[in-house]
Amino acid sequence: MLRSRMKKGKGSTRSNEEDFSVNLTKQLDDNLKNLNKMLDNPSDLVIRELTIGSANHRCAIVFIDGLIDKKVVDGKILKNLQTQLQNKTLPSSDAAILDEVQREIISVSHVEQGNTLDDVSNSILSGGTAFYLDGINKVLIMNTMGWETRSIQEPITESLIRGPREGFVENIGTNMVLIRRYIRDSNLRFTTYKVGRRSKKALVLAYVDGIVHPDIVKELKRRLESIDMDDAPESGYIEQWIEDSFLSPFPQIFHTERPDKVSAALLQGKAAILLDGTPFVLTAPSTLGNSFQSPEDYYERWFVGTLIRMLRYGAAFIAMFLPALYIALVSYQPGMIPSKLAFSIAATREGVPFPSVVEAISMGLTMELLREAGVRLPKTIGQTIGIVGGLVIGDAAVQAGIVSPIMVIVVALTAIASFALPSYSIAISFRMIRFGFMIAASVLGLYGVILLYIVLNIHIVNLKSIGVPYTTPFAPSFVKDWLDLVVRAPLTMLTERPKYTKPNDSKPMDKGEKKQ
Amino acid sequence: MYRCHLILLSFVIFLVLSGCWDRVEIEQRGFVVGVAIDLAEEQSGGASDGDQQIELTLQLANPRGLGSTTTGGGQQKAFLNISGTGSSIFEINRDMAKQTSRTPFYEHLKVIIVSKELAQKPGLFSKTMDTFIRDPEMRRSVKVLVAEGKSKNFLNMESEQEKLPSLKIESIIKNTRKNASIIEPVRIGKVHQLLLNRNSYVLPTISLVNNKLKDEGVAVLHGKSNVLVGTLNKTETKGLNFIKGETSSGVFHVNVDGDSVIYEIVNAKSKIQCEAKSKDDLKFTVSIEMEGNIAEDYGSKDDLIDERYLKKVESKIEQEIKNIAQQTIDKVQKELKVDVLGFDRRLRRTDYDLWEQVRKNWDRGDNYFAKSDVNVEANAIVRITGVADQTKSGIIE
Known part of the structure; x- marks a missing residue:
């Protein structure tokens, strides 16, 4: 189903010894020998030879065991060949026989003719079946792909209380179907690429023609075509290859497991990148504001959506600044803490042997360790270890007088706040930057925090995602887009697509249409 | 590359040398x-x-x-x-x-x-x-x-x-x-x-x-x-607050027909007016306006709803206010001879030229402040008499 041009390194998979022909010959035996030689007699290569027609014309079907759907190959190809062509008088020319087989015999939807050995090998290595006929240098290539796949499940990393429960799977075909089911528009475009010199993974660039700005598609295509690697096991490879700045701590292309999120992005004038073998779909261009948006904001009524979104902005602030502010205030500017709080912080810190920055960084690292360990551990004990570890370590450290109780509160609050962000990758960057702020605070106090904040601001207003400034619609201001930024205006007011993607078709959407 | 390292190094030196010098843990x-x-x-x-x-x-x-x-x-x-x-x-x-x-x-x-x-x-x-x-x-x-x-x-x-x-x-x-x-x-x-x-x-x-x-x-x-x-003292301070209009609350106590009535101030305003003819003929009028509630009424023989009784209470309160304010003015003007009532600012706004003449001798030297005439007016309003009309007289039986 995913036949397309192979971009790079055409034929580079062949071994150096040129002891077989690249082109198909008219002799079936030579063809089969060539194929066997090319793949070096793999044990899972199945060559089924048979004769058809009254004249006992020799032919063969070739596939790789495990990649094909046995039901299709046995029932729709082999059986038809054997039963319908038995004792039938076939046309005299071999080309006509091949034509008849293609048109009348094989009950598979995708069949086409191939001319080269590469066509055959590429096809059978991705689950196709090739039909060789003796006496002609052409083959039929049939799509019989069929292997065990995961069924559609609820996305684990992005579960919602309210909203569709289906998430993307590893199979790109299923993923495309999922998107098609959301956008039944004739302008929905899927452009297919093959990435990976060796893996030849299917990659699909999806966009809605007429909504997306052509420059975005053009730029994405240019970048996708520049990809040159052996394998792309996950869409993270694609993301890192095509992102604007690899030095930035911020992710410039967001990923999601949710088809509703992708379809909403497509309708906003963005493009999506699907990669075979991963449930994570990239949406580009992405902006900082997008990282605070969750589909649920739109599924709940706008009051709720707005409040939750504001809460997330608060959470982002806490995740990034709270430990740094604590350090700055405690070590440099205790005058800015309300008196009684200052006294109680001083009381709890009495006897703590470390300066607050050491305390904060070590607790922060402990927190990250616990998180990392929690991911590695099996799910059943992972949670327990996480909670118990946190409690025990936190409590014991306080009891032992190594850290102050307020520090534990600060660290815990920071961790909770960072996990409240809907985008995991941006939460990670925030947590990372947090350490920078801690060091700045420990060196220069609040002044240092402000300085680093300015530096960070300079960076993010410079940052771009596929040419779209990262801080839109904040920094290049698109006032109309603010309706769906910190607040989430009622859906009846959100009738226009965001301006910052410069959609071709900015005319009002249908009222009530879902939009992200 | 060497330059790059130098820039980086200088950054680190900036941080290390300048940083932390005033860090004192809480x-x-x-x-x-x-x-x-x-x-x-x-x-x-x-x-x-x-x-x-x-x-x-x-x-x-x-x-x-x-x-x-x-x-x-x-x-x-x-x-x-x-x-x-x-x-x-x-x-x-x-x-x-x-x-x-x-x-x-x-x-x-x-x-x-x-x-x-x-x-x-x-x-x-x-x-x-x-x-x-x-x-x-x-x-x-x-x-x-x-x-x-x-x-x-x-x-x-x-x-x-x-x-x-x-x-x-x-x-x-x-x-x-x-x-x-x-x-x-x-x-x-x-x-x-x-x-x-x-x-x-x-x-x-x-x-x-x-x-x-x-x-x-x-x-x-x-x-x-x-x-x-x-x-x-306490009373004089109260008077000072009345004159300057800085009381927003407070309680005072008047005697009406031999019984105590406690008046709770809710809102008080004052206005100082100045009539300046010459530097030896300065006249200040302090008008105090007060709104308040009856907080306690020990008498209760008379009906609080009765307009006449209420008027009597109000006029008593006014009298009390005047007394207190006058006491303060006497002390400040005649005894201490120091203007803490804000009359100087009022005069300055009313007649700047005159103020310029007396400025250097306002509450020192010739002390025109002590020589000026001060008149106090008071207006008290009882807004709320409480939810009870009477509590102990024998009318309701």
Whole structure:
């Protein structure tokens, strides 16, 4: 189903010894020998030879065991060949026989003719079946792909209380179907690429023609075509290859497991990148504001959506600044803490042997360790270890007088706040930057925090995602887009697509249409 | 590449060399919450260079003694008072660093208590205030008080609900809303302004009775010399508040037909009008308008709904207001001869040319203030008589 041009390194998979022909010959035996030689007699290569027609014309079907759907190959190809062509008088020319087989015999939807050995090998290595006929240098290539796949499940990393429960799977075909089911528009475009010199993974660039700005598609295509690697096991490879700045701590292309999120992005004038073998779909261009948006904001009524979104902005602030502010205030500017709080912080810190920055960084690292360990551990004990570890370590450290109780509160609050962000990758960057702020605070106090904040601001207003400034619609201001930024205006007011993607078709959407 | 390294290195050097120099962890700071300034007993300094020796007492909070649950405070004292003597606050302060392991930190300072004796010495009050105004570590919101007697005793007094005497003083003087006989706390920022102006002003006073804090009355300071010239008692302070229109609440007590009626002030306004014909013929009219409720009525023989009775109550209240205000004016104008009522500002706005003539002799020299005529008018309104009409007369049976 995913036949397309192979971009790079055409034929580079062949071994150096040129002891077989690249082109198909008219002799079936030579063809089969060539194929066997090319793949070096793999044990899972199945060559089924048979004769058809009254004249006992020799032919063969070739596939790789495990990649094909046995039901299709046995029932729709082999059986038809054997039963319908038995004792039938076939046309005299071999080309006509091949034509008849293609048109009348094989009950598979995708069949086409191939001319080269590469066509055959590429096809059978991705689950196709090739039909060789003796006496002609052409083959039929049939799509019989069929292997065990995961069924559609609820996305684990992005579960919602309210909203569709289906998430993307590893199979790109299923993923495309999922998107098609959301956008039944004739302008929905899927452009297919093959990435990976060796893996030849299917990659699909999806966009809605007429909504997306052509420059975005053009730029994405240019970048996708520049990809040159052996394998792309996950869409993270694609993301890192095509992102604007690899030095930035911020992710410039967001990923999601949710088809509703992708379809909403497509309708906003963005493009999506699907990669075979991963449930994570990239949406580009992405902006900082997008990282605070969750589909649920739109599924709940706008009051709720707005409040939750504001809460997330608060959470982002806490995740990034709270430990740094604590350090700055405690070590440099205790005058800015309300008196009684200052006294109680001083009381709890009495006897703590470390300066607050050491305390904060070590607790922060402990927190990250616990998180990392929690991911590695099996799910059943992972949670327990996480909670118990946190409690025990936190409590014991306080009891032992190594850290102050307020520090534990600060660290815990920071961790909770960072996990409240809907985008995991941006939460990670925030947590990372947090350490920078801690060091700045420990060196220069609040002044240092402000300085680093300015530096960070300079960076993010410079940052771009596929040419779209990262801080839109904040920094290049698109006032109309603010309706769906910190607040989430009622859906009846959100009738226009965001301006910052410069959609071709900015005319009002249908009222009530879902939009992200 | 070498250049790049050099730039990077210089950044690191900037950070390492400049950073952390003023880092003091919160638990290493000595939080000064209260300052008491007294005249030093003469034997210590010996008045070496003719300067008046002063005694500075700092109250440092002891966070551990303040007792949070984890640290199990309570056994330790919540504060530590340290004293030093010298001729300037800053010098004493530096000297005091020897007495405590923690460097004094003033950003949480709440109150500065100046003894009355000190404020009576010419020039000393403004001198002692200087460092508290000048130093960037000082907050503009520190409250300034004048103490009867030794001010350092206030930092040692019993304070039941608050563990720190300074915090207790601070919270008590903020209770102006419930009491008409104390004035709004004066913040050091305001003191700065007062010292720069030539206007006379008042500062709240506190006194100790049986080691208990009593907060009433004000100290009157002369504008030009910044010397304490006298004090106003409780009633006079009330009158001062009425005249300046600074009472928003408070209670007072009138006698109607031999029975007590308690009137609770809800809203009070005052207006000072000036009639200035010449510098020897200055006439000020103070109109006080008051709204309030009947809080308690011990008489209740008469119907509060009765217009005539209510009018009688109101006129009694007006009479009382006039009395109190007049008492204050007599004291301020005739006895202390210092204008703390704001008449100078009123005159300046009414007739600037005339004000320019009398400015230098307003409440000093010829003292035109003392010579002016002052008339008090009062208007009291009873807004709410309460939900009960009568409580004990025998009408309802």
